[in-house]
Amino acid sequence: MDARYELRDHTADVAVAAFGPALDSVFGALGDGLSAAQCDEIPADGERFSFSLAAEGREALLFDYLDQLIYERDVRAVLPADNEVSVNPGEEWRLEASARGVPLAEVEAREVKAVTYSEMRIEEGEDGWEAYVVLDV
Structure with a gap:
């Protein structure tokens, strides 16, 4: 089973739910859901970029990851797509991530302002x- 995401309505915001066999793939699917919340059709071009993060727990790492994607969007003027993530749990949770940066000039994007901790959950079943995140639009 590959990871997948679903966009869900959430009052004035939008939520992303993701499901997958591994935590890595669920993080990546949530990143793809973040992109889909901003743009209906994502072109196939764009250069890959990567980054690393660390946090005290998996929820904090997920928040920081999605927040970093929004930061990369704003700084690089790209829509992060085709997200790939490697999550390494431990005393300090770490991740290595990469995304294909689609130039914002090539897409009609809606703004996602921020990630929220509201109703955030990550569960292994x-x-x-399975993970769920609400995005402030």
Whole structure:
């Protein structure tokens, strides 16, 4: 089973739910969901970029990851797409991530202002991982 995401309505905001066999793939699917919340059709071009993060727990790492994607969007003027993530749990949670940066000039994008901790959850179940995040639009 590959990871997948779903956009869900959430009062004045939008939520992304992701499901996958591994935590890595769920993080990446949430990144793709963040992109989909901003743009209906994502062109196939763009150069890959990467970054690393560390946090005290998996929820904090997820928040920081999605927040970093918004930062990269703003600084690089790109829509991060085709997100790939490697999550390394431990005393300090770490991740290595990369995304394809689609130039914002090539897409009609809606603004996602921020990631919220509101209703955020990451859970491991019998069929893999599930996560849910609300985005401030």
